[in-house]
Amino acid sequence: MIIDCHGHFTTVPTHFRNWRAKQVEFADDPVNAPKVADAYVSDDEIREGIENGQLKLQQERGSDLTLFSPIAGLMSHHLGNERTSLEWASVSNDLVYRVTQMYPDNFAPVGMLPQSPHAPPKNSIPELRRMVEELGFVGVNVNPDPTGGYWTGKPFTEREWYPLFEAMCELDVPGMVHVAASCNPNFHGTGAHYLNADTSVFMQILQSDLFRDFPTLRLIIPHGGGAVPYHWGRYRGMSLEMMNRPLEGLLDNIFFDTCVYHHPGVELLTNVVPTTNVLFGSEMIGAVRGRDPDTGHYFDDTKRYVDACEALTDEDRFRIYEGNARRVYPRLDARLKAQGL
């Protein structure tokens, strides 16, 4: 089967986005704030978003299952306050849960956390436990920059993050390191902030002993790892010089998706990074929605690029499309087995 490890519910109805805008607007004015009940999205609206969107493209492109999470850009942990983040995470995760209940063969749930610039990461643990233990989520998106592009918080490898990582290890859920919208005009969201975050966190980890402290923590660096595989030689050299250890030691714990929107990029990724560490992902429907005028195909139809990598063996393809996802997300594997898959 073909598992897409990276999809967001970007096709929510407009009123749901408007509710969030209003919630943020009235963050400090609870009397006038919108009620949680008003964030309700009907089954019909879910069907409209999914069946005309991600499900349709999934079927057209020939993938089977998407790890599905709330819209990354809309997580916007920098907006509002800790209370609104808690409420928004809960509402968003519940909505994703409903999608995966309605389409259990096509979508498995991945959650967002109620992070906030002024809240320690450990405050996200109750929602993490709820989504995993009560709703059966198989993974979680962790935002390494809740400040929305100003990066005034602490690096991802600092001790304040450790309680969250402990909980992720205990629950055996991997984290996708995924920022939200950028409020810094220097960084376009999907064109810069996303890729910069991938690169920056990888480098933070390279400089740290994070996986000595958490040998079972597993992190997916999305968007093909930002700039990392393209600069694999730079990082190999820096790891040897700065840390006196080979970069490859990180590969027990770090994985990259294939959200790279042209064949040469995916070919480099699968050439440079061992195929044990590459998970198929497309991020559709997301950052780039159009078709390549040269080929007529969607830019984000990343399966085409993987299929065209001639050096890959059948075993490599199995790993990228299915095997690695089952290994990195044990709760996904258990869910699939329970479905007889």
Place this chain on the structure above:
Amino acid sequence: MIIDCHGHFTTVPTHFRNWRAKQVEFADDPVNAPKVADAYVSDDEIREGIENGQLKLQQERGSDLTLFSPIAGLMSHHLGNERTSLEWASVSNDLVYRVTQMYPDNFAPVGMLPQSPHAPPKNSIPELRRMVEELGFVGVNVNPDPTGGYWTGKPFTEREWYPLFEAMCELDVPGMVHVAASCNPNFHGTGAHYLNADTSVFMQILQSDLFRDFPTLRLIIPHGGGAVPYHWGRYRGMSLEMMNRPLEGLLDNIFFDTCVYHHPGVELLTNVVPTTNVLFGSEMIGAVRGRDPDTGHYFDDTKRYVDACEALTDEDRFRIYEGNARRVYPRLDARLKAQGL
């Protein structure tokens, strides 16, 4: 001939670095500040740094000429104040000038600007004019984030930058978009901030009409363009969707160097980006100084990677190694012609 478009004088004597540290320490205490005369580096010290460093490696690796500029990390425009930046730029540019006077066949001068977070970019124009008109500099490094990794200034495409770009066009010198050290613990300098800046500024330009306003402005995005060529499909798609124009329109004005420290990265770069827009660069001696234990060769010996790109024609190689540099840096071409080259 083989022109390396990207080299910094990283082998300055320790007392020169110490002078800068002291200058910053006493930025607001002019009575106790170190004197400019004390920043003097002797000819012998220059010889020691250059002949055991960049010149030796140049000869070992078979390149002929390096476009040589002050240490990027040490530009640190976020430190001190506008006065110290002015002084440091002048001292640093003068030192680079002396290197190129002592070794005119091996090094051509590229300057740094006296940028400062609280100074408008136009305040850098007098030093730009001095280095180009009086000292014969052929290019300039422009720091898109003088705040040192907090990115609290305005995007590179905002009007406040325009007077500087006007001067660069008038003087016919290209700019390498190159940040300095990072004081943000989230961003390692050479492992994240450099690459992020390359990516971010490219995206700022993609979203802008900068080259409609400055059709003759030429910018080099170093470090192989950050994440850009690896994500070329993403940017092609975004340019079509957001700006309704092909990405390739930027290629009259934007160029990438080959500072990518492994063969697959350089192969992708030269495959994806037209060879009219790729300039040989190594950044030696810089971010990665060690040898690849798998090959025994230096990671930053980027000529090996270019040489190994089998798809390149002789014409492509001429462009990458010489032709593009002469075209992008007309003052370099004039200098070489004056030398009979």
